[in-house]
Amino acid sequence: MNRLEKVKRAVLIVLLCMLYPSGLVLAEPQITGPEERGRSETAIHITADRLELHHKMSLVEFSGNVVATDDDVVITTDRMRIFYKSGGDTSVGGGTIEKMISEGNVKIVFDNKTKTAVADKAVYLADQKVLELSGGDPKVWSGKNVVRGKKITLFRAENRSLVEGAGEDQVEAILYVKEGGGLTK
DSSP: OOHHHHHHHHHHHHHHHHHSGGGOSSOOOSOOSGGGHHHHOOOOEEEOSEEEEEGGGTEEEEEEEEEEEOSSOEEEEEEEEEEEEEOSSSSTTSEEEEEEEEEEEEEEEETTTTEEEEEEEEEEETTTTEEEEESSSOEEEETTEEEEOSEEEEEGGGTEEEEEOBTTBOOEEEOOBOTTSOBOO
16 A cells, blocks of 8 residues: 555544544434434534544654544644554444544633633544543633633533642632622633
């Protein structure tokens, strides 16, 4: 297989993995039944300076100025590795995303652009819909409200978060409260 064919195959595998509903980074499709997958697909567009496919490792790696976007999420990072479960072929549904690891200057804008997360490293576990932020000064904010810690875990399926400190580095939250008791946006 020549180099052009390998690149075309890598792009095809990436696109097929990206279009598969369980591979969506942070978006939560409303329709999840196998018979309705065609209606819940979301296209994800990824640009980078370089794309490398490690087929034997079920890994696609993007590096240099990586930007991944879909309807509700924008991820910018220096490097993104996507590990997929091989289905044995490259047909539609032949591979699904297992894990995505973004490293270096990670910024994620999500939930209809109302929330932003930053860290040096972000790990997304697709099956569990869990996003772990670590390294540097991880923080998540919505409007003026900010939380930061050494590690931030977003449990997307459960709509909950865990912010952890380490040693003397405590968790910090800055919350702006309205007169009625709710948080301002």
